[in-house]
Amino acid sequence: MIMNKYVNPDNLYIARSYLTTESNKTGSWRFLRPCYDEKTAPCSIACPAGEDIPRIEMMATQGLFKEAWEKILIENPFPSVCGRVCFHPCEGSCNRRDFDSAVAIHSLERFIADTAIRYGISPELEKKPSRKQRIAIVGAGTAGLAAAWFLSLLGYSCDVFEASSEVGGVLRWGIPLYRLPLSALRHDIKQITELGVAIFTGKKVSKEMLSELKKKYDAVFIGCGHSLGMPLSVPGENLSGVSEGLEFLRQIRDGKSPVCSGVTAIIGGGNTAVDVARSVVRLGGKALLLYRRRRQDMPALALEVEMALEEGVELEELVAPAVISEENGKILLTLQEMKVEGEECGRDRVIAATGKNRQVRVERILKAIGMQASESWQQADRTDNEILTLSHSVLDSRGREAVMVLGGDIVNKTKSVVDAVASGKQAALALDILFQEGIEAVVPKLQACLVGPGSSLSMEIFMGGERRLRNKHVVSYEEINTDYFRFSPRVTQPRLLKEERIQSFEEIDLKISAHMAMKEAERCFNCGLCNQCDNCFIFCPDTSVILGRDHQGRHINYDYCKGCGLCVVECPRNAMSLGEEKS
Amino acid sequence: MPTDVLDRELVHSGHVGCPGCGATIAMRFVLKALGEKTIMVLPACCWSVIAGPYPQSALKIPVLHAAFETGGATATGVRAALDMKGDTETTVLTWAGDGGTFDIGFQSLSGAVERDENFIYVCYDNEAYMNTGVQRSSSTPYGAWTTTTTGKDWKKLRKKNIVEALVAHRIPYAATASIAFPEDLLRKAQKAKNMKGSRFLHIYASCPTGWRIPSEMSIKIARMAVQTNIFPLYEVEEGLRYTINYRPKEYLVREYFRLQGRFKHLTEKDLDQIQQMVNEDWELLLRKAGEHV
Numbered sequence A: 001m002i003m004n005k006y007v008n009p010d011n012l013y014i015a016r017s018y019l020t021t022e023s024n025k026t027g028s029w030r031f032l033r034p035c036y037d038e039k040t041a042p043c044s045i046a047c048p049a050g051e052d053i054p055r056i057e058m059m060a061t062q063g064l065f066k067e068a069w070e071k072i073l074i075e076n077p078f079p080s081v082c083g084r085v086c087f088h089p090c091e092g093s094c095n096r097r098d099f100d101s102a103v104a105i106h107s108l109e110r111f112i113a114d115t116a117i118r119y120g121i122s123p124e125l126e127k128k129p130s131r132k133q134r135i136a137i138v139g140a141g142t143a144g145l146a147a148a149w150f151l152s153l154l155g156y157s158c159d160v161f162e163a164s165s166e167v168g169g170v171l172r173w174g175i176p177l178y179r180l181p182l183s184a185l186r187h188d189i190k191q192i193t194e195l196g197v198a199i200f201t202g203k204k205v206s207k208e209m210l211s212e213l214k215k216k217y218d219a220v221f222i223g224c225g226h227s228l229g230m231p232l233s234v235p236g237e238n239l240s241g242v243s244e245g246l247e248f249l250r251q252i253r254d255g256k257s258p259v260c261s262g263v264t265a266i267i268g269g270g271n272t273a274v275d276v277a278r279s280v281v282r283l284g285g286k287a288l289l290l291y292r293r294r295r296q297d298m299p300a301l302a303l304e305v306e307m308a309l310e311e312g313v314e315l316e317e318l319v320a321p322a323v324i325s326e327e328n329g330k331i332l333l334t335l336q337e338m339k340v341e342g343e344e345c346g347r348d349r350v351i352a353a354t355g356k357n358r359q360v361r362v363e364r365i366l367k368a369i370g371m372q373a374s375e376s377w378q379q380a381d382r383t384d385n386e387i388l389t390l391s392h393s394v395l396d397s398r399g400r401e402a403v404m405v406l407g408g409d410i411v412n413k414t415k416s417v418v419d420a421v422a423s424g425k426q427a428a429l430a431l432d433i434l435f436q437e438g439i440e441a442v443v444p445k446l447q448a449c450l451v452g453p454g455s456s457l458s459m460e461i462f463m464g465g466e467r468r469l470r471n472k473h474v475v476s477y478e479e480i481n482t483d484y485f486r487f488s489p490r491v492t493q494p495r496l497l498k499e500e501r502i503q504s505f506e507e508i509d510l511k512i513s514a515h516m517a518m519k520e521a522e523r524c525f526n527c528g529l530c531n532q533c534d535n536c537f538i539f540c541p542d543t544s545v546i547l548g549r550d551h552q553g554r555h556i557n558y559d560y561c562k563g564c565g566l567c568v569v570e571c572p573r574n575a576m577s578l579g580e581e582k583s
Numbered sequence B: 001m002p003t004d005v006l007d008r009e010l011v012h013s014g015h016v017g018c019p020g021c022g023a024t025i026a027m028r029f030v031l032k033a034l035g036e037k038t039i040m041v042l043p044a045c046c047w048s049v050i051a052g053p054y055p056q057s058a059l060k061i062p063v064l065h066a067a068f069e070t071g072g073a074t075a076t077g078v079r080a081a082l083d084m085k086g087d088t089e090t091t092v093l094t095w096a097g098d099g100g101t102f103d104i105g106f107q108s109l110s111g112a113v114e115r116d117e118n119f120i121y122v123c124y125d126n127e128a129y130m131n132t133g134v135q136r137s138s139s140t141p142y143g144a145w146t147t148t149t150t151g152k153d154w155k156k157l158r159k160k161n162i163v164e165a166l167v168a169h170r171i172p173y174a175a176t177a178s179i180a181f182p183e184d185l186l187r188k189a190q191k192a193k194n195m196k197g198s199r200f201l202h203i204y205a206s207c208p209t210g211w212r213i214p215s216e217m218s219i220k221i222a223r224m225a226v227q228t229n230i231f232p233l234y235e236v237e238e239g240l241r242y243t244i245n246y247r248p249k250e251y252l253v254r255e256y257f258r259l260q261g262r263f264k265h266l267t268e269k270d271l272d273q274i275q276q277m278v279n280e281d282w283e284l285l286l287r288k289a290g291e292h293v
């Protein structure tokens, strides 16, 4: 029995308490049990690379830009590229949309990468001990380089073979500089080579060379992408004035200025078509964009289309080339008018409007209607059910030679940069599992590394990081306690004016300041994550949240917690849960 | 807010407050701000029980249990005794419920502050006599069910405006505070601590048991009381200088009432009338603060 140290020796004739209430274990009242329970953010499952967006933005809010950059790199070696050209599906599922507007995740990714460039910092990432297997990678596009990145982190040595004089694939040769400056691309690639990846440029891999590689290496990853244009299948398409849009972009990226005088017709509605049209304008020509559907059906990013039109690109919707012929050194293009009728595959179907033809005279035609593999061995034989067909890669481990893996555009359903990253990651993880545990383990182990209930893989989870502990439940808007957030306008990405844009291939999107970036990052709800706000500690009526040095920074004292549930409701970000007490 | 203030803890676990009790949250906040050198006068109320049966105490400071109606008078005596001993540093704090403040303890409180006794008086307001089983007090709001205002006879009289009654005494400091706004509450308690004379804090403290609300909602409801203007956050110095501390979000009172069992009998018409009463009170406050446009 401890007497109160202030007890006066003179008898006051007042009864004085000398014990605390701590001998009452009020935890026995509890029938609901609160606990710390970090969950999955919707943006992170929408990201094909499975980036830990709520954590990245939390770090950016705190000014931890290097850590934020490393958090991206563990899932995606291309933050500088993706911060510029990614179609950012993350923003489309951001919970903040229901509050005011989505967090500018895309601009923030670019800011974080640019900051790493500015300070010339190197990432410190966990690397597994060396493995004996060696891997050859054919094609140094996004998928191949991403595969090399993840395989290197997993301890494998990688040799990359590239036909062109510089690596990067479409990023290097197919995307105009005004969207992706060379320095931005090279910075991401530098991180990959600094991991020890050996790159051999000017090495075109033939069928014969491939059989050599199969003997020398334990696995060969093929990610050569699509380099052969699709045919228009109309008379006259082989005339000299008709060529590939991607080839046109390649010439520009090779330092040439292809002639663009007069009107150039561009056929297609994807990003390549828009890139070609805008490049034509920049080279002083007139661009006529011809698309068989309507503007709202174009696969190109809506913002890109909008900027193209501002810059003077002319768009004709609902027209398809019917006949191409030559007339006095010019191209005479006969267009079939199309009309919308019925539906197919969930979108409006367009069909030819009979008897409605029109002719335009143009200087040249550039096709941008999609690409295919240039060699048959670069394609997956999807009919063979002995090979393992995954969402972003195909594995063939039959025979005694190297394991063959196909990835990137040749297998991906969505042909985007970030899907190519996903492909390289999936291939790398699958190979590691295959080498260490055998082919049967591949599917179940990959399954265990998915982000929440989605289909994106996480390297951090695979490497046993903190993220693996996260509940797969996806936080909904209703689960955010919005009383703790204030309306705040989304950052507006500063851009060059249209007059400035058409003068050169200068990058259009300008930098945002660190102040703007931190303010924007602060808008993020950090859905499902604890940011140490301490609300649980502050509001506990039972003094049962104990601050400590443990991993969480605090813990619940279940001896006294009565299970009122206040901490769970007052957690702004749904990083706690209330479950039934098991007696 | 210095973290050592927020981190210090003068309330023990193991007390017998109901789950989600707003009054215990209020106590934690106020004692964090006032610190160890505080002596408490505690007239009969829920907290008399929460503070623990002899020989236990839930508080790390000395507590003097006092008769229901004597919050002001007992504090006067304690202050005089400390002063005689030469201890001017220790803060004397009366901690009383709304029954002990608005009703039975009112004359004692009025007398003490009229003499400008040097102490802090906190009324934690749960809007009824909770300790004895939810009887109405003059703090019970218009529209509420209690065990003495049941069925069709729900309370049809306004809540007494206790802060204005104290302001009328021209005391150095009178303020409202809410358990849902910890920073504001701690700042006000610290401000009161650093002043002399009679200081009065009126703290909104939800009561899940008496209000028929789920325990996890007690902060949410306290926050809504402020957001809807039902319980505005403001402070008055020297009975003259008004400062409104929170600009409400123009939420409708309806939202606040809908969440609570004690109001579930109210019709849309009743709620419209209550909205008008709240608007009227808010305009009056704006006028006093010189902010009316």
Ligand SMILES: Cc1ncc(C[n+]2csc(CCOP(=O)(O)OP(=O)(O)O)c2C)c(N)n1
Pocket: B044, B045, B046, B047, B067, B068, B069, B096, B097, B098, B099, B100, B101, B126, B128, B129, B130, B131, B132, B137
């Ligand atoms: C003179 C006297 N009358 C009645 C009581 C019984 N009693 C004890 S606490 C209490 C109600 C207190 O109500 P309030 O001050 O609002 O505090 P709460 O219990 O609601 O926290 C009553 C009526 C008493 N202790 N003394």
Ligand code: SF4
Pocket: A041, A042, A043, A044, A053, A054, A057, A093, A094, A095, A096, A103, A105, A523, A524, A525, A526, A527
């Ligand atoms: S608020 Fe942040 S964590 Fe939540 S969905 Fe948006 S970006 Fe992701």
Ligand SMILES: [Mg+2]
Pocket: B097, B098, B099, B125, B126, B127, B128, B129, B130
């Ligand atoms: Mg009361």
